[in-house]
Amino acid sequence: MGMILYNIGRVDEAIDAYHQAITIKPDLYTAWYNLGNALYRLQRYEEAVEAQRQAAVLAPNDHQIWSNLGAALVQAKRFQEAVASYRRAVALQPNHGETLANLGAALRKLGQVDEVFDVFDRASQIMRGKRLLTAQLVPPDTLAGWTPVVAECRLIDAPAESCVPAPLQCLPTYLLELREAQVTANFLPLTAEGQIPRYGCSHCQLVELPDTAYSVYSEIVQIRDATAFLMPPAAIRRIDQRCALFFGGNQTDYTHWLIDYLGRLAVLSRFDDITRMPLLVGETLSDVQRAALARLGVPDGNLIYKRRDEYLHCRHLLAPSFASRTGIVYPEVVEFLRGNLAKGVAPSLCKRLYVSRRDTARRKLVNEAEIEAYLAARGFSVILLGEMTLEQQISALAGAEVVVSATGSGLVNCAFCPPGARMVEIITKPHAMPACLAAVGRLDYAAVVAQPVATTRPAAREDSTTYTVPLEQLAACLGPA
Numbered sequence: 001m002g003m004i005l006y007n008i009g010r011v012d013e014a015i016d017a018y019h020q021a022i023t024i025k026p027d028l029y030t031a032w033y034n035l036g037n038a039l040y041r042l043q044r045y046e047e048a049v050e051a052q053r054q055a056a057v058l059a060p061n062d063h064q065i066w067s068n069l070g071a072a073l074v075q076a077k078r079f080q081e082a083v084a085s086y087r088r089a090v091a092l093q094p095n096h097g098e099t100l101a102n103l104g105a106a107l108r109k110l111g112q113v114d115e116v117f118d119v120f121d122r123a124s125q126i127m128r129g130k131r132l133l134t135a136q137l138v139p140p141d142t143l144a145g146w147t148p149v150v151a152e153c154r155l156i157d158a159p160a161e162s163c164v165p166a167p168l169q170c171l172p173t174y175l176l177e178l179r180e181a182q183v184t185a186n187f188l189p190l191t192a193e194g195q196i197p198r199y200g201c202s203h204c205q206l207v208e209l210p211d212t213a214y215s216v217y218s219e220i221v222q223i224r225d226a227t228a229f230l231m232p233p234a235a236i237r238r239i240d241q242r243c244a245l246f247f248g249g250n251q252t253d254y255t256h257w258l259i260d261y262l263g264r265l266a267v268l269s270r271f272d273d274i275t276r277m278p279l280l281v282g283e284t285l286s287d288v289q290r291a292a293l294a295r296l297g298v299p300d301g302n303l304i305y306k307r308r309d310e311y312l313h314c315r316h317l318l319a320p321s322f323a324s325r326t327g328i329v330y331p332e333v334v335e336f337l338r339g340n341l342a343k344g345v346a347p348s349l350c351k352r353l354y355v356s357r358r359d360t361a362r363r364k365l366v367n368e369a370e371i372e373a374y375l376a377a378r379g380f381s382v383i384l385l386g387e388m389t390l391e392q393q394i395s396a397l398a399g400a401e402v403v404v405s406a407t408g409s410g411l412v413n414c415a416f417c418p419p420g421a422r423m424v425e426i427i428t429k430p431h432a433m434p435a436c437l438a439a440v441g442r443l444d445y446a447a448v449v450a451q452p453v454a455t456t457r458p459a460a461r462e463d464s465t466t467y468t469v470p471l472e473q474l475a476a477c478l479g480p481a
Contacts, residue, residue, distance in 0.1 A: 006038055014038050029058035033065055040072050048072040063093040070102060079109040097127035104221065113222065117229065120221040128232045132221060135190055135228045137206050140197035145177035149267055159445035162435030170330045171199055175271050176319040183280060183312040185219045185233055187248025189319040196228060200321030233311040243304060244268055244318040246279040254409040255433065257289055259324045259333055265296065266336030267320035280304050280312065291390040295341055327432035331440040337415045345391055347399030352380040355405035359386050363428040364466050365406060366453055374471055375404060378478065385410055407431055417443055424477050426450050428467050446477040
């Protein structure tokens with residue numbers, strides 16, 4: 001019964017069923033193992049560790065139990081124990097490539113550089129039948145086909161009220177026009193000469209850190225002396241038509257989608273008609289993402305879908321840089337969103353908005369109802385973005401004069417607010433994006449620091465912490481009613 005409930009997504013009920021099975025037969029290792037998997041799925045990692053440990057006691061020669069125990073330990077940030085668990089799994093099944101790769105990832109967390117390379121190289125030969133690939137990391141302006149959009153670094157002063165150190169640096173933006181280039185598993189452009197741009201085409205700079213292995217993406221095993229070592233692809237597919245690198249990596253996060261990927265279209269639109277250009281995308285798109293592309297005039301027929309485990313070999317590839325990096329929003333992104341994605345959307349008549357987080361499980365505000373009631377009494381409309389279409393979201397923010405929202409994806413829609421609108425951030429997680437967005441969007445920024453109440457899952461993600469907002473501090477930010 002537990003497996004049936006788990007497979008149809010009723011995980012809490014599955015956990016109850018596994019507990020019942022364990023009560024009846026405490027030495028049933030499969031019940032402990034499945035319980036651990038269900039707890040892991042709900043991000044209850046410490047509990048998952050204990051369940052998998054009990055399964056390992058009962059079935060010490062089961063490779064998969066030790067492997068799943070290692071995964072839970074990694075998520076619980078107990079990396080030394082995770083390495084030990086993965087080593088036990090590898091000892092039981094030495095030629096299991098995925099377990100070797102997971103061991104390598106855990107070793108990387110501990111900074112055991114030399115062994116990381118050897119383990120991943122073994123995993124690559126088992127999984128792909130070939131050794132790790134190498135690519136040289138180079139400044140993008142040294143590559144043939146480099147054309148700048150903004151050639152110089154720019155500095156942005158974050159609002160003084162924010163928790164963000166100033167100034168923030170915007171890197172140059174550019175377009176690469178490449179012939180016979182490849183697109184890697186995680187959408188990095190790889191030239192015919194075996195080069196990858198050091199910055200711009202990934203969310204972070206691809207750098208090497210002393211005495212540690214570092215990776216922006218999981219496919220990069222290690223970086224040494226400006227050489228990146230990558231897991232090879234399962235397959236390579238040729239694309240003969242002229243096309244542009246667009247959307248890969250984080251497929252679901254709304255902030256990354258709006259700022260990073262649509263920002264990439266902002267760069268591409270300086271050179272070509274994005275409504276006619278075939279665009280390379282990941283395996284799936286959400287309804288909101290499709291709606292955004294439709295508003296920009298990009299038809300679904302222009303999308304070329306790429307599997308995660310394959311490379312694309314492109315005869316003629318355009319690779320626009322991002323116009324953002326790790327929470328830093330560049331001015332051209334906000335200009336593009338306001339001038340293109342919001343074009344033709346009538347602003348809402350609601351002038352004061354509170355973007356509620358009552359529909360999310362992460363970083364919850366325990367006095368959310370009190371906040372909503374207080375703001376409603378001051379003339380605020382309470383909205384839940386998850387219940388609105390993209391056009392409704394744009395309309396709501398485009399007409400707002402004051403927006404109050406906790407740190408999260410809700411704040412990124414303030415890109416659609418008119419210059420001069422007031423953005424009040426309830427800070428639950430220090431992040432540069434809201435303050436930077438306010439600066440480049442010419443918004444009046446203010447902040448209230450929420451107070452942590454409790455962490456409901458020990459040693460789990462920090463997002464499980466709950467918060468409370470002192471209403472007197474919120475009132476001070478808003479000023480007279």
